[in-house]
Amino acid sequence: MTNIIMEVKQITKNIGKRPIIHESSFQLEQGKIYGFIGPNGAGKTTVMRIMTGLIQPTSGEVRIDSYSVKTQRQQAIARVGAIIESPVFFEYMTGRQVLRNLSRLHPTIKSNQREEHIEKLLTTVGLEKRGDDKVRTYSLGMKQRLGIAQSMLGSPKLLLLDEPSNGLDPIGMRELRDIIFKLRESENLAFFISSHLLDELQQMCDELIIIREGSIILKGPKEDIVKEGQRLEDAFLELVQ
Numbered sequence: 511m512t513n514i515i516m517e518v519k520q521i522t523k524n525i526g527k528r529p530i531i532h533e534s535s536f537q538l539e540q541g542k543i544y545g546f547i548g549p550n551g552a553g554k555t556t557v558m559r560i561m562t563g564l565i566q567p568t569s570g571e572v573r574i575d576s577y578s579v580k581t582q583r584q585q586a587i588a589r590v591g592a593i594i595e596s597p598v599f600f601e602y603m604t605g606r607q608v609l610r611n612l613s614r615l616h617p618t619i620k621s622n623q624r625e626e627h628i629e630k631l632l633t634t635v636g637l638e639k640r641g642d643d644k645v646r647t648y649s650l651g652m653k654q655r656l657g658i659a660q661s662m663l664g665s666p667k668l669l670l671l672d673e674p675s676n677g678l679d680p681i682g683m684r685e686l687r688d689i690i691f692k693l694r695e696s697e698n699l700a701f702f703i704s705s706h707l708l709d710e711l712q713q714m715c716d717e718l719i720i721i722r723e724g725s726i727i728l729k730g731p732k733e734d735i736v737k738e739g740q741r742l743e744d745a746f747l748e749l750v751q
């Protein structure tokens with residue numbers, strides 16, 4: 511049995527006549543945390559939007575759990591959760607109401623299991639005691655964690671997080687990191703995380719994928735890319751400068 515959860519096969523993306531992503535391929539395995547890094551404008555968000563079917567590649571294809579994002583969209587997308595831009599919520603609702611409303615969009619959640627599912631997710635992200643408070647009273651870290659709970663509603667096998675630590679204080683960052691580790695452990699989830707906060711990413715990820723000017727220039731285990739005792743930031747700067 512394969513443990514490949516996503517295959518990105520020779521994708522390219524042109525916007526107008528301008529090539530934004532040059533032919534790029536990589537695979538993601540279950541239970542691993544991938545750090546996706548590159549300078550501003552390198553194409554990270556574009557690749558993540560292609561991975562989640564928000565936009566189509568000009569050529570190439572993406573498969574999630576063997577389902578094509580293009581031709582088997584429903585099955586493919588059901589297996590991935592994503593926070594591509596900061597999660598936006600109706601602030602006048604409680605965290606629980608937000609999850610309850612969004613859960614109705616997931617046909618796999620049976621109505622008699624909805625409340626139990628939501629309670630479990632609130633507990634997973636450490637919001638079980640604040641679930642009945644309005645979102646407007648939440649800190650940024652709590653909103654980010656509610657975003658993780660939201661992206662977990664459909665019980666995905668892979669979570670894509672775009673800049674999840676942005677704006678978080680050290681406590682918020684640690685809470686987020688602990689949740690990511692916990693979910694990897696309990697659900698064998700894979701994570702694909704884009705971030706400019708390289709010290710933080712270095713602590714979290716197992717593998718790195720580095721993009722520059724629309725091309726993947728390096729991918730592999732963190733230990734192969736960052737020497738022992740070296741900071742990811744220094745390894746990264748050596749590679750892209």
Ligand SMILES: Nc1ncnc2c1ncn2[C@@H]1O[C@H](COP(=O)(O)OP(=O)(O)OP(=O)(O)O)[C@@H](O)[C@H]1O
Pocket residue numbers: 525530548549550551552553554555556557
């Ligand atoms: N809709 C669009 N129309 C025109 N150009 C675009 C569009 N979307 C992205 N681009 C261009 O594609 C390139 C890659 O952008 P993208 O947002 O994917 O980079 P990024 O690596 O996520 O950058 P950052 O780290 O700054 O968020 C940039 O040069 C950007 O200007």
